[in-house]
Amino acid sequence: MAKKKVKMKSKSIAEKVFFSVLFVIISIYILSILYSLCWGFMTSFKSRLDWRMGNYLGFPDAEYSKDAIRFGNYKELGDIFKYKGTNVSFYSAFGRITHSGAVTFGKVLLNTVVITVVTAAENALLPAIGAYLCVRFPFKFSKFLYTFLLLLMTLPIVGTYPTEIAVLRTLGLYDTLYGFLIQNFHFTGLYFFIFYAFFEGMSNSYAEAAEIDGASQFRIMTTIALPLAGKLILTVWLLKMVGHWNDYQTILLYLPTRATFAYVVYRSFLSTLDGDQPTGKVMAGLMVLAIPLIIFFIAFKDKLMGDLSLGGVKG
């Protein structure tokens, strides 16, 4: 009995040590993230002179950063939206085509809203609809589609960017917002399987009862099935919005003259040589990109962090 007590005591000590070490490691990691964001925020109130005087880690100097402390760097950010814009010329099957256009804050806002909100809605709704159709109507095509999409997800096809760009140019969809929406009008990807698992677990009795009562299939889908999946659709929409808000690489590739906020920040602070922009202004630009998302995250963290499982996906 005494031996068993000692063994249990040493087990619980080992567990305590294990979780204590984990606690310390995770705490250090989180402190590093918080420190970085706080440092960036604090630096956004420093002037170029304050930075050049070697004040890299301290608080903004009251004398050198007088204007910056009064949001001077943030006020100057308007400049980064007033550039002539990118000119893009390319050859398609129809000859040489040129896209160009001045960038203004209004255009950037429109591009950001369409890409972030509308495209994200497509990315959330279409997989939900596709998965619902495959579960609700178990035709042979549904089974084939499920297997095919699973293969698609795990079988890599590398290097189709150039061909996709060529096809978009041929169809007249390249560098257009409507073209980008068409490009995203699909239900393939990981979320199809997450929705599939959800609808598989959903009882068919609601739909059958509604059908007996004379409801059309479209009505059943839009008023029963999709609302029941509403929380999951919302979670996916929010996650996709976050991804699109932050994405500048896709814009650079497919929408070179349709700047979004992320693209403008990238272009202003990374595509020019280091030292061209004062550090305080760079940080102010980054905070404009980060703070709305942090607020968004705090407001919707339960939705954003809802459990997404791959369910019964067996590869």
Next chain:
Amino acid sequence: MSQSNTLRKKKMDMRTRRHLTFYIAMFILPLIQFSIFYIFVNLSAIRNAFTTYEIDYKSNSLVSYFSGFENFGLAWDLYANSTYVWKTTLISFLMPLVVSQPLTIIISYYIFKKQPLAEFFKVMVFLPTVVSGLVFALIFKYLTGEAYVQIMKDWFGREDAEALLYGESTQLATVVFFNVWMSFGSNLLLFSGAMNSVNESVMEAAEIDGANKLQEFFYVVLPGIFPTYKQLFILSIAGVFSGQLSLMSLYGLHSDETRKLATIGMLFYMRTQGAKEWLVGGISYGVLTAYGLMATAVILPTTLLVRRLLNKYGPSAD
């Protein structure tokens, strides 16, 4: 009796027909999109790989001609020639498997066991996934640049200190560190979800049998989340030629450091950018697509083989 059976059959046929009509109506547009942007694009890619494009300045248009395996030769020279590119690509591939995912699993387990501050840790570890990588990259760049140099000079008297992202001996390690630092949140939700799905009765049985938390972790939880880990592992292999090590966020697209440290995925993205303006030589569509086909020919069977092996020899919840 047979009349009512016939009637029932007729009703069912009508019902099936209504279902089918709705099914086709809802699927038709996404399927057309899929046919163009996936099937047609991939078939065109195969054609492009054997095609060379040139600009006909007289007619101001593109002309193309069949060029056999010329593009494949050029692609081989471009992408297979540099051992450094292979080194950074391998690091980009191994880093999540060896460092990020195991650590994410351990963090997920801490949160799963509802240890002190678990919910707060879950939110904070996920935060870098929400905030743009560009934000953290530029902050990291300044902290490891001027701030780091000042600390080394003032605190340690090192006058020769240089920015970590630009020092010859430190830049690759610093880039890798940044990527690991940013990587924990992305799979946290998937592993947390998987742990929550582990059969509770198995966990209870293990506890009754006297297993401690560490044994529970290795013998119950890890096999339980293996299907999720397997999917992510397969996706990592599938994406081996796509990893970019966040070089674009750290250095920008056209910097010397990006060119020097580029992975194959980064090199490919850079050249696709270049191919918007240039259509001849090494960064023509044909060469880029030929590279894509060669990479697919390597990765596709590898992914299938790994999946087969994991299905056969991997642990199971049973």
